[in-house]
Amino acid sequence: MLGTRVLLAVVLSLALVAGDRFTPLGDPLRGWLTNALTPVYWLADVPTRMGDWLTTISTSRGDLIDELDTLKARMLVLERRSQRYTSLMAENNRLRELLNSSAALDDRVLVADIIGLTPDPFNHEVILDKGTRDGVLPGQAILDDSGLMGQVVHSSALSSRVVLISDNSHAVPVEVNRSGARAVLLGTGERDRLELAHVPDTVDVREGDLLVSSGLGGRFPQGYPVARVSRIERNPGEPFASVSARPMASLNSSRHVLVVFTRQSQPERQDDSRDNDGEAN
Amino acid sequence: MVMRAVNYPLFVLTVLLALVASIALFPTGLAHWRPEWLAMLVIYWVLRAPGRFGILTAWTLGLLLDVLEGSALGIHALSLSLVAALVLAAHQRLQMYPLPQQCLVVFLFVGLGQMLVHFVHQMLGIPRGGFEYLYPALSSALVWPVFLVLMDGINRKLS
Numbered sequence: 001m002l003g004t005r006v007l008l009a010v011v012l013s014l015a016l017v018a019g020d021r022f023t024p025l026g027d028p029l030r031g032w033l034t035n036a037l038t039p040v041y042w043l044a045d046v047p048t049r050m051g052d053w054l055t056t057i058s059t060s061r062g063d064l065i066d067e068l069d070t071l072k073a074r075m076l077v078l079e080r081r082s083q084r085y086t087s088l089m090a091e092n093n094r095l096r097e098l099l100n101s102s103a104a105l106d107d108r109v110l111v112a113d114i115i116g117l118t119p120d121p122f123n124h125e126v127i128l129d130k131g132t133r134d135g136v137l138p139g140q141a142i143l144d145d146s147g148l149m150g151q152v153v154h155s156s157a158l159s160s161r162v163v164l165i166s167d168n169s170h171a172v173p174v175e176v177n178r179s180g181a182r183a184v185l186l187g188t189g190e191r192d193r194l195e196l197a198h199v200p201d202t203v204d205v206r207e208g209d210l211l212v213s214s215g216l217g218g219r220f221p222q223g224y225p226v227a228r229v230s231r232i233e234r235n236p237g238e239p240f241a242s243v244s245a246r247p248m249a250s251l252n253s254s255r256h257v258l259v260v261f262t263r264q265s266q267p268e269r270q271d272d273s274r275d276n277d278g279e280a281n
Numbered sequence: 282m283v284m285r286a287v288n289y290p291l292f293v294l295t296v297l298l299a300l301v302a303s304i305a306l307f308p309t310g311l312a313h314w315r316p317e318w319l320a321m322l323v324i325y326w327v328l329r330a331p332g333r334f335g336i337l338t339a340w341t342l343g344l345l346l347d348v349l350e351g352s353a354l355g356i357h358a359l360s361l362s363l364v365a366a367l368v369l370a371a372h373q374r375l376q377m378y379p380l381p382q383q384c385l386v387v388f389l390f391v392g393l394g395q396m397l398v399h400f401v402h403q404m405l406g407i408p409r410g411g412f413e414y415l416y417p418a419l420s421s422a423l424v425w426p427v428f429l430v431l432m433d434g435i436n437r438k439l440s
Contacts, residue, residue, distance in 0.1 A: 002366060002369055002370060005335070005336045005337075005366070006336065006362065006363070006366045009336050009337075009340050009358075009359070009362035009363075009366070010359060010362070010363075012340070012355075012358075013340070013343075013355040013356070013358045013359035013362065014355065014359065015355075016354050016355030016358065017353050017354065017355040017356055017359070017401060017405070019354075020353045020354040020355060021353045021405055026353075026354045029354065030348055030354060033344065033345065033348040034348055037300070037345060037348055037349065039297070040297065040300045040301055040304070040349070041304070043297070043301045043305075044301045044304045044305035045305070047305065116304055116305070117304070118304075118349075118350055118351050119303050119304045119312075119315065119349060119350055120350045120351070120352065121312035121313045121315075121410075121413070122409045122410055122413075122414075123350070123351060123352075125351055153351075154351070161351050169407070189410070
């Protein structure tokens with residue numbers, strides 16, 4: 001009796017594993033269960049929110065005024081920069097039109113919060129509080145304030161799962177910002193180290209170079225900073241140089257992130273309804 | 282101690298807590314050492330009420346853990362049903378064991394479950410680390426006495 005039940009469980013599980021891994025049949029079930037587990041995610045986030053709330057109510061008035069002043073100063077600097085940016089973008093578009101290439105339009109973004117980490121220490125994944133209801137779909141890139149963080153791999157109605165660029169199954173096509181050399185940046189499974197794959201010894205890359213997303217492969221939008229080269233080892237005995245880089249985004253500590261809607265992935269209803277709701281350009 | 286009546290609200294509450302504890306409330310630096318709360322919960326409830334909880338319960342809980350961990354659906358369901366089957370097969374002896382020996386069995390069962398998860402991941406070609414996957418079995422065994430006393434205490438008080 002026990003044996004039959006065990007056998008049944010094993011067969012059912014293995015069928016489910018194969019079905020979920022090799023076909024998209026498991027996705028509706030996963031989405032449905034994720035929605036059912038929303039209370040668990042919500043409860044798991046309570047300690048962090050309590051902490052945030054405590055910080056909020058215990059910050060003194062003086063500190064807040066100071067912070068407001070710094071933020072105002074910073075906003076002024078950024079506004080000045082964005083004034084120039086508008087004209088530069090117009091000029092850039094004109095030049096592109098002259099060159100007969102398609103205009104590089106600005107990407108839209110949506111602000112999301114990280115509400116959970118995957119409990120599996122071998123997976124570098126986080127969970128966001130925005131899902132298909134806000135138009136977040138698998139394949140979209142995730143940024144924080146300093147660089148590319150990862151991409152959405154699964155989204156249900158109210159939450160979505162993001163794989164970080166440091167996951168050891170992840171790769172980003174990048175180019176060296178200084179020289180334009182192309183390469184593929186691989187995750188290593190360590191939070192603070194990425195690796196450039198298959199870089200010939202002669203390629204123009206130096207320590208301290210900024211790697212930006214190249215947009216090749218069509219998954220990630222072009223031009224966002226991804227990592228900074230931290231170490232290069234050129235061994236004449238090896239076919240390729242070993243290049244390590246440190247991610248620009250703070251993969252461990254970011255709480256607010258941006259979901260990028262590129263022109264292709266942008267749903268139509270985004271255009272009219274979402275302008276006043278946590279969205280910025 | 283085999284329970285005559287099972288307190289189902291308590292069961293649901295402990296499941297909810299175990300699910301929350303498997304994704305939160307643990308320092309990130311020690312993530313490899315997080316005890317397998319859900320596996321321990323399955324061992325506890327199957328041990329205490331082998332007539333009520335069994336492979337089906339464990340399988341369902343494992344499926345929820347799969348969703349939480351984002352692993353392929355069915356991997357943890359498989360491993361937890363195996364753990365439940367082992368407990369079912371040995372529950373009469375397990376009740377008699379002194380606490381240290383029970384801890385050892387918990388280490389063994391949780392470790393076997395973890396090994397199965399690791400094995401299926403390897404079969405699917407998902408890269409994983411080395412023997413770190415056995416750390417949770419060790420920490421679960423170490424936490425087991427406290428867990429058992431706590432759960433039994435609550436159970437006795439409520440029934």
